[in-house]
Amino acid sequence: MSDTQAQFSVLKQTADPKVVDAIEQLVAQGGDHELNRINVIDFSKRHDLDEERSISAFLHSARLGLFDLGWNVLCPGCGGVLGAHSTLKALKPDDYHCALCACGYKPNVDDQVEVSFTVNPRVRRIAAHDPDTLPVWEYYKQMYWSSGVDFTEESVATLANEVTLETRDLPRGETTTILLQLPQQFIIVFEPITHAALFIDVQGEPVGEPQELSIAYTNEPAPTKTVNLRPGPLNLTLKNQASTRALPSIFIAAEALHHLIGKRKPFLTAKRMLSNQTFRDVFKADNLNIDQRLQITSLTFLFTDLKGSTALYERVGDLAAFDLVRAHFHALLEIISSEKGAVVKTIGDAVMATFIRPEHAIVAGLRMRAAMDKLNEQRGTTDLIVKIGIHEGPCLAVMLNERQDYFGQTVNIAARVQSLSTAQEIHITGPVLDAPAVAELLEQRAIRPIQKQAALRGIADKMVVYEIP
Structure with a gap:
């Protein structure tokens, strides 16, 4: 083998x-x-x-x-x-510059x-x-454009034959001159390896004598510039002074180009990966550096806590309570993973989890509540009561205590919302309820949220929250 x-x-x-x-x-x-x-x-x-x-x-x-x-x-x-x-x-942490888009x-x-x-x-x-x-077009397809750009063999052929005036494979240290006939269009001279671009705005009366333009490629990034030329012949000289080969391509920046690169398909995002349980378990060392702060514009947090766990240990004894708490954790963690979430950490008898979409967190919360009812029924007890809070918003992905964690007011609010529960209610916030998929989910299950005004510890103003009975 x-x-x-x-x-x-x-x-x-x-x-x-x-x-x-x-x-x-x-x-x-x-x-x-x-x-x-x-x-x-x-x-x-x-x-x-x-x-x-x-x-x-x-x-x-x-x-x-x-x-x-x-x-x-x-x-x-x-x-x-x-x-x-x-x-x-x-x-x-600083900007990544796109020469092709000049942004x-x-x-x-x-x-x-x-x-x-x-x-x-x-x-x-x-x-x-x-x-x-x-080859040049395979480089574009496999190395320059991402897996989210929906390139077919037909679209690559369109790019090569209809959108491109010329392209060159230019070894390092070499110079070439291309004689072009400039149409009255907006032209982009783009090089994908050094990531350099020059825009040519072609306007005015046509010329008969060749115009002259020179571009040098180096290892240093250069700002994207625009030059104005007239329709007609152009001697374009390209010098490769970089340490790698260059693949300068001359595109017509018309609707066909925008249409080709605008066709997208879903891809696996870093946000989804950070909220994937397998990634958190398998690649703990590959998360973030201690001083990294990755901004996430929207993430859903679910916090749980086991009600009266201290009294539970006193009432049934350490061994029985430990078995109950362990069974509760096993059920919660399995539900979080199966609903496309990830456990960030457990704190005592509490769980902090993240989900990419709020509807996944809602389904997880409803399943958790049902799972506790089932565990209580199996064991002939009513001891397992889980309080649940869900909130969605922006946050920072950080490293804390050698673990990838999250920081920000969204996290604080989610934790405080969980503390509002006194029994097996689920408390959610307005951003969660406003998600179209959440509203549809609650309507399908005939669940009518109860609106409340709540004062959350550490939060200056009262918030509108919703109880899922």
């Missing part, structure tokens, strides 16, 4: 065998481009697999060394990869950082492991 076969055998012990079979088939039979920066969401859709099980399987495969995990900072405008990192710790962006983990998987070269060597050998 080869090392790779042995790794897949181990993988089947920790991940869904159906997903593992699909991954193993991809490694054996997939084209090179299919094994580079794999979009797990798209992979699960094409193979009719559960998304969460697919994510978990790829994470375990990365832990075994079958795949390499990648964190790519994307341009929200064109979908280009502005920074490719092997670990989340490598994300820079700067701070890395937003909600939807600007994709998580992808590339086959490890020891398992199978593919062309993307040597990106300098990729």
Whole structure:
């Protein structure tokens, strides 16, 4: 048995065998481009697999060394990869600049950082492991644009034949001159490796004599500039002074280009990964540096606490109480994971969990309440009463006590909302209730939230909260 076969055998012990079979088939039979920066969401859709099980399987495969995990900072405008990192710790706190869009962006983990998987070269060597050998359009497709840009062979052909005036594969140290016939259009001269661009605004009366323009590519980032030229001939001189090859391409910035790069498909975001239980369990060391602060614009927090746990220990004794509390934790953690959430930490008899979407947290809360009723019925007791609070909003992902954690007022409010419960009520806030999927869910289950005004400890103003009876 080869090392790779042995790794897949181990993988089947920790991940869904159906997903593992699909991954193993991809490694054996997939084209090179299919094994580079794999979009797990798209992979699960094409193979009719559960998304969460697919994510978990790829994470375990990365832990075994079958795949390499990648964190790519994307341009929200064109979908280009502005920074490719092997670990989340490598994300820079400053702006990532997109020359093609002439904009700067701070890395937003909600939807600007994709998580992808590339086959490890020891398992199978593919062309993307040597990106300098990729032809120009394969470089764009596999290295520059993210897995969320929906490029087909047809769209790549359209890009090459209808949107592009010229392209060159320019070795380092070399110079080339291109004679162009400039149309009266807005032109972009873009280079994807050094990430440099020049805009040419072509207007006015046509000229007969060739115009002259020179561009030099270096290792240093340069601001995107705009020059004005007239329709007609242009001698464009391109000098590659960088330490790598260059792939300058001359695009017509018309509707066809925007349409091609505007076609998107869902991808695995860093926010979703940070709220994935398998990632938190398997890649604890790969989360964040102690001084990193990643801003998240929207995350849903669920806090639970076991009512009267101190009295429970006194009433039934340490051994029986410990068994009850352990059973309660087992039920809660299984529900959180199955509803696409992740446990951030447990504090005494309390749980702090995160969910990407508020409706997942609501379903988890309702299931938790039902699970406690079932445990009480099985044990002939009424001791397990869980108080639950849910809030959604912005926060910071940070490292605290060697654990990836969250910080901010959203976290504080979620914890305080949980403390409002006196029995098995679930308390939620306005942002949670206002989510369309939550309103639809509550209506389907004929649940009518009860509005309250609540004073929360440490929060200056009273808040409107809602009790789920």
